[in-house]
Amino acid sequence: MNPTTNIAVRAARQAGSIIMRSFNRIDTLSVAEKQANDYVSEVDRNAEQAIIDVIRRAYPGHAILAEESGRQGTGEFEWVIDPLDGTTNYLHGFPQFAVSIALKHRGRLETGVVYDPLRGDMFTAYRGGGAQLNDRRLRVSDRRGLKGALLGTGIPFRDQCYMEAYLAMLRDLAKETAGIRRPGSASLDFAYVAAGRLDGFWELGLSQWDFAAGALLVQEAGGIISDIRGGGDYLETGNVIAAGLRLHRAMVDTVKPHIPDVLPG
Numbered sequence: 001m002n003p004t005t006n007i008a009v010r011a012a013r014q015a016g017s018i019i020m021r022s023f024n025r026i027d028t029l030s031v032a033e034k035q036a037n038d039y040v041s042e043v044d045r046n047a048e049q050a051i052i053d054v055i056r057r058a059y060p061g062h063a064i065l066a067e068e069s070g071r072q073g074t075g076e077f078e079w080v081i082d083p084l085d086g087t088t089n090y091l092h093g094f095p096q097f098a099v100s101i102a103l104k105h106r107g108r109l110e111t112g113v114v115y116d117p118l119r120g121d122m123f124t125a126y127r128g129g130g131a132q133l134n135d136r137r138l139r140v141s142d143r144r145g146l147k148g149a150l151l152g153t154g155i156p157f158r159d160q161c162y163m164e165a166y167l168a169m170l171r172d173l174a175k176e177t178a179g180i181r182r183p184g185s186a187s188l189d190f191a192y193v194a195a196g197r198l199d200g201f202w203e204l205g206l207s208q209w210d211f212a213a214g215a216l217l218v219q220e221a222g223g224i225i226s227d228i229r230g231g232g233d234y235l236e237t238g239n240v241i242a243a244g245l246r247l248h249r250a251m252v253d254t255v256k257p258h259i260p261d262v263l264p265g
Contacts (some may be wrong), residue, residue: 011054047070048083082209086185100187103214112216140223146176154203190214193215194221200243
């Protein structure tokens with residue numbers, strides 16, 4: 001691993017320890033609703049601060065974009081952090097959540113780490129260095145089309161204005177594939193695409209911290225990630241499709257008729 005990936009791994013493990021220490025006392029945690037159906041706990045905040053502390057010690061001049069504390073500083077290097085992706089799952093004791101840490105240089109993803117502290121799975125990637133799970137090299141699946149594919153998705157929960165369009169996409173993809181899963185942690189969904197556990201993934205309205213690290217994992221595992229229209233700045237729009245080359249094209253073609261004109265991108 002390169003130096004920035006090592007720092008991201010160290011920070012993710014620190015956050016993971018905080019997350020797991022509280023997992024058996026969820027009912028005692030202080031929880032607030034940031035907006036409709038979107039929650040934050042003391043664990044999110046403590047884990048985020050632990051990540052920032054590790055990064056600041058190693059790279060004091062780097063900027064940070066974190067889910068709970070927002071943007072801190074400016075510069076060519078920016079860390080993008082989700083300290084607990086899948087907070088709702090975590091607060092219900094549902095075992096699907098992760099730490100997500102990415103580094104961008106002049107807007108380009110350079111390092112990505114997704115850590116599942118419950119299973120001990122550490123997904124890592126750096127630009128040009130490939131993607132790994134616990135030191136095992138990852139490759140996306142070679143699924144050639146929708147038939148037989150297992151897809152992941154995320155149902156819109158913050159903003160309901162695109163729900164009808166999303167349900168139409170879900171209907172048409174479900175007709176052609178082997179199944180669709182909605183586990184509730186986008187960073188792990190992308191990591192699973194990189195590992196071939198899912199053949200593809202799509203979602204509308206993600207934030208950068210939800211999937212920046214996962215996006216690099218998919219790319220470095222040989223996959224394609226794009227805006228839902230097949231191009232565009234997916235980190236900016238948050239409307240994404242990720243899969244191997246052939247499946248990606250099939251997914252884009254299937255959802256395209258249902259993309260509303262008002263959808264950013």
